[in-house]
Amino acid sequence: MKRIGFLSFGHWGPVQGSLTRSARDALLQGIDLAVAAEELGINGAFFRVHHFARQQASPFPLLAAIAARTSRIEMGTGVIDMRYENPLYLAEEAAATDLISQGRLQLGISRGSPEPALHGARYFGYAPAEGEDDAAMARRHTAVFRHAIAGHGVAEADPSFMGGGRGLLPIQPTSPGLPRRIWWGAGTRKTAVWAAEQGMNLMSSTLLTEDTGVPFDQLQAEQISMFREAWAAAGHGFEPRVSVSRSIIPVVDAVDERYFGLRAQVDNRDQVGMLDGALSRFGKSYVGPPDALAEELAQDAAVQAADTVLVTVPNQLGVEYNVKLLGNIAKYVAPAIGWEAPAAQA
Structure with a gap:
């Protein structure tokens, strides 16, 4: 059964049209949106982490x-x-947060x-060791x-503190189940x-830092297939989860039309360009009438291959608009990709 979550980039700033003008706004609105999303039956509330930017930086x-x-x-x-x-x-930090949530943290x-x-x-005190690059340092951490x-x-x-005891001490607290x-x-x-070989779930976004010439959803579906094959070969003993992110904007009323009507009229295709020195493929946005979006997403190979779809939200439009957006996705679009509200699942 598919799960649907929202992914907020947590942007804030005193710019024209923004309803999220300060860091405090972004934090409090993030809480309110998660509470409202739960009431709608949405399965997850996820947040982007980005340093030295007007976004969420310390998520816990x-x-x-x-x-x-x-x-x-x-x-x-x-x-x-x-x-x-x-x-x-x-x-x-992760263990404490997971204990508060009673095992609902997906990190x-x-x-x-x-x-x-x-x-x-x-500037945080971390630099690659000799022979390392940034990626190797991240994997070491x-x-x-x-x-x-x-x-x-x-x-x-x-x-002297432990009464003569010796050995290695674990961090405290710990939270059973969090490693999975x-x-x-x-x-x-x-x-x-x-990631599969290491025993971690797969999170794939609307960007891949490679390009083979095939449409984004097919390239991402190939990534997911290779992940699952490697996972099976590793024999970790539990089923992994896979998420993909999508920008989905159903245009159902005048407010949606005012914000996104022009985007709905643009030929929305994958984009290919250079990012960090690598040829990269960016997935398209899904903007338009709900029935058309439902049909397109039902044909999205990666959406079908994943068990979780994270919908990026325009958080600076405020909680009220994003609750409406998520409600429209839940009502008109998500059922086409195999999602059911928790009450219906029960």
């Missing part, structure tokens, strides 16, 4: 607040840039995406983080295979 206070205000909806990230993270502190992590700062992680959340010892005990709810944001087929 937000996710913990959502956990305390809700009872069913998953909450997560898409994605945390592991170059910036102290792996052990991240393990403590997306990765090497990160292009950013405003030049070598931004260095990830290995330590995952070792810690699994409850393994990471720090030598002080015998870590997702890797993969931008290529090769990275997806690596």
Whole structure:
């Protein structure tokens, strides 16, 4: 059964037309949107993490607040840039948030995406070791983080404090089940295979940093297929999850028409361009009449291959508009891809 979540980039700023003018607005509106989404039957509330930008940068206070205000909806990230993270502190924060949520945290992590700062992680105190690049450093941090959340010892005990006891101490708290709810944001087929070998779920967005000439959804479906094959070969003993992100805007009334009517009239196709020095393929947006979007998404190969679809929301249009948007997606579009509201599932 398909799951539907929203993915907020958390933009804020005092610009014309924005209803999210400050960081406080972005945080409080994120909580309110998650609460409303749960009432609609939406399965997940996910947030982009981006440093040195007017977006969400420290997700755990937000996710913990959502956990305390809700009872069913998953909450997560898409994605945390592991170059910036102290792996052990991240393990403590993630475990505490997961305990508050009673096991609803779905934590997306990765090497990160292009950013405003030049070598931004260095200002947080992290630089690649000799022979490493940024990607290798992110994977090293990830290995330590995952070792810690699994409850393994990471720090030598002080015998004078421990009454003569020795050994390695684990971080506290720990949260059983959290290690199976870590997702890797993969931008290529090769990275997806690596994530499968490591035993992490797959999070794939509307961008792949490679291009083979086939439509985006087919390239992404191939990425998912390779991930599942590698997962089966690794024999991890549990079923992985796979998410894809899509921009979906059903145009159903005058307000939608005013905001997005022109985009609905544009020939919306994949785009190919250079990003971080790599030829990349960007997925198209789905904007237009709900019945047309439902038909298009039903033919989207990657949407069909994934078990979770994260819908990017225009968060600066405010909570009221985004609740309406999610409601229209749930009513008119999501059933075409195999989603049912939780009440209907029961």
